[in-house]
Amino acid sequence: MLVKLVAEQGGDGLDLAGAIAISAPLDxxxxxxxxxxxxxxxxxxxxxxxxxxxxxxxxxxxxxxxxxxxxxxxxxxxxxxxxxxxxxxxxxxxxxxxxxxxxSAGHLLKEIELPTLILHAADDPFMPANLIERLPAPSDAVRLEIADQGGHVGFVEARQGRLNSWLARRVARQLQDWMTIPHPLKRLASRS
Structure with missing residues (x-):
């Protein structure tokens, strides 16, 4: 639903710095x-x-x-x-x-103007393995990352002998990246 909203609303129509979709059933x-x-x-x-x-x-x-x-x-x-x-x-x-x-939102990926991160796993049982290949190429605003493993919203990794959430780490990194990008609303808020 988020990917469809972002594609249909356009970059200027939403008060968002970006969007993140995780294991979204695009088709x-x-x-x-x-x-x-x-x-x-x-x-x-x-x-x-x-x-x-x-x-x-x-x-x-x-x-x-x-x-x-x-x-x-x-x-x-x-x-x-x-x-x-x-x-x-x-x-x-x-x-x-x-x-x-x-x-479905997959056919709209080429329309997205807002920076959007889409995370998928190749082994997600909710989607066919070749799903992304069957969709139109996304716009330049879309960053599509496909992990070999992760299942449906799993994305667990072993780090330093412990299981951790790769997903939480990846999302936090993306949010941090967006926080460093000048955003018109952040500028307005800082003037007041």
Whole structure:
């Protein structure tokens, strides 16, 4: 959502020095497909269990504008099925395909004007391994870093015999870099 906002709003439209996206599903359809294969199906099942519980609880309290019984909800066995029957109709999309196409940010990477750091791991089970190759080249404002390992928002490293968060260190370094860049709002604040 952040990458899509930054791309659509433009660099001048947001009061931000930059944006950082971590393990963002830039292509929702590709991510739904990736989660429906192999070991990643365990993650999909966990996500679906949580989503179904939340919607079932809402369905017990108030009627929802979807044509789905609690029994049918229980049988939704993929993110595609869930998004087609629940997410899309609840949020004004015609189908999961329509939702994935309109809500994905990957095709907008070339439009980004605001400095943006996108961190991914090649072994992220939420995304196909060749995801970045399938997207258009990002604009010069985008720095795309792909770690060999990191899973989905994992990015743990061994340093001095201990496990540490590479992600926290990398994000802190990026924020520090942006703090050294003159920013119009910092200049205005210092004059007052």
């Amino acid at each position: 929702l359809a590709a991510s739904a497909d990736a989660l429906d294969r192999g070991f990643a199906r365990l993650y999909q099942q966990h996500l679906l269990d949580s989503l179904r519980r939340k919607i079932a609880a809402k369905m017990r309290v108030t009627p929802l504008p979807i044509e789905l019984t609690p029994e049918q909800l229980k049988r939704l066995d993929s993110l595609w099925a869930y998004d087609n029957q629940v997410t899309a109709p609840l949020h004004g999309f015609t189908s999961a395909n329509d939702y994935y196409r309109r809500a």
